[in-house]
Amino acid sequence: MSLKNKITAIQQAKGNRPLAVLTAYDYPTGRILDEAGVDLILVGDSLGMVVLGYPDTTHVTLDMMVHHTAAVARGVTNAIVIGDMPIHSYDTPDQAVESATKLVEAGADVIKLEGGIKQVEKVRAIVAAGIPVMGHHGMLPQRVLEEGGYKKKGKTEEESCAILEGALALQNAGCFSIVLESIVPELAEKITTELDIPTIGIGCKAANQKQTCDGEVAVITDVIGSYPWFVPPFATTRANVADDIKRAVKEYIGSIG
Numbered sequence: 001m002s003l004k005n006k007i008t009a010i011q012q013a014k015g016n017r018p019l020a021v022l023t024a025y026d027y028p029t030g031r032i033l034d035e036a037g038v039d040l041i042l043v044g045d046s047l048g049m050v051v052l053g054y055p056d057t058t059h060v061t062l063d064m065m066v067h068h069t070a071a072v073a074r075g076v077t078n079a080i081v082i083g084d085m086p087i088h089s090y091d092t093p094d095q096a097v098e099s100a101t102k103l104v105e106a107g108a109d110v111i112k113l114e115g116g117i118k119q120v121e122k123v124r125a126i127v128a129a130g131i132p133v134m135g136h137h138g139m140l141p142q143r144v145l146e147e148g149g150y151k152k153k154g155k156t157e158e159e160s161c162a163i164l165e166g167a168l169a170l171q172n173a174g175c176f177s178i179v180l181e182s183i184v185p186e187l188a189e190k191i192t193t194e195l196d197i198p199t200i201g202i203g204c205k206a207a208n209q210k211q212t213c214d215g216e217v218a219v220i221t222d223v224i225g226s227y228p229w230f231v232p233p234f235a236t237t238r239a240n241v242a243d244d245i246k247r248a249v250k251e252y253i254g255s256i257g
């Protein structure tokens with residue numbers, strides 16, 4: 001299926017079926033997720049923490065994202081591959097187009113960037129260059145240092161209005177979809193109702209609550225339990241890969257000699 005048709009299918013899913021999005025950072029994971037039937041695969045800058053061992057995403061560079069996007073893309077045939085734009089790779093519209101082009105040349109089908117109204121000109125420029133854009137609004141991990149931590153968004157009327165306004169501005173600028181991160185469930189539901197494009201939530205509901213968005217994105221290491229040292233409270237871990245690896249390695253050590 002062409003990319004245009006894949007994006008149309010994603011947009012037509014709104015209101016009809018939930019969209020499944022997972023992160024991947026390497027070839028085997030990309031290939032396994034694609035074979036399992038996930039809709040979109042995000043080569044997220046969460047790479048910084050769960051693969052590269054940094055404390056947050058502010059250490060991730062465009063070269064790192066290009067390297068990992070290429071690896072994931074080599075394993076994916078059906079899902080849409082999203083290349084995440086790292087911090088300071090889209091400070092101006094021209095730089096945003098240049099960086100997005102590099103991610104597409106590496107194998108991304110579309111790109112994602114963080115922020116609301118401030119990013120409108122950059123979204124417009126990337127879309128005008130023929131590259132589909134996914135927005136990312138609410139809690140913005142690339143701002144974690146300025147904000148002094150990961151904080152739930154939309155708790156006040158003023159903040160809620162600003163986030164809704166930002167989401168509408170991203171849609172009007174041409175985003176085909178938008179990630180909503182760590183915003184209160186009522187606001188996530190409101191934005192999902194008001195927007196025509198699909199919303200993809202993360203941390204916008206408790207683990208046992210009903211969906212508040214059109215789809216959900218999760219960090220693969222949270223889902224499979226391969227990064228057990230920190231799992232966010234909203235995540236559901238469905239396998240225990242870290243323990244499996246330890247068991248297999250101990251068995252291997254015991255089998256030597």
Ligand code: KIV
Pocket residue numbers: 023042043044045046047084179181202217219
């Ligand atoms: O980098 C990432 O994994 C993300 C998701 C948390 C949405 O941006």
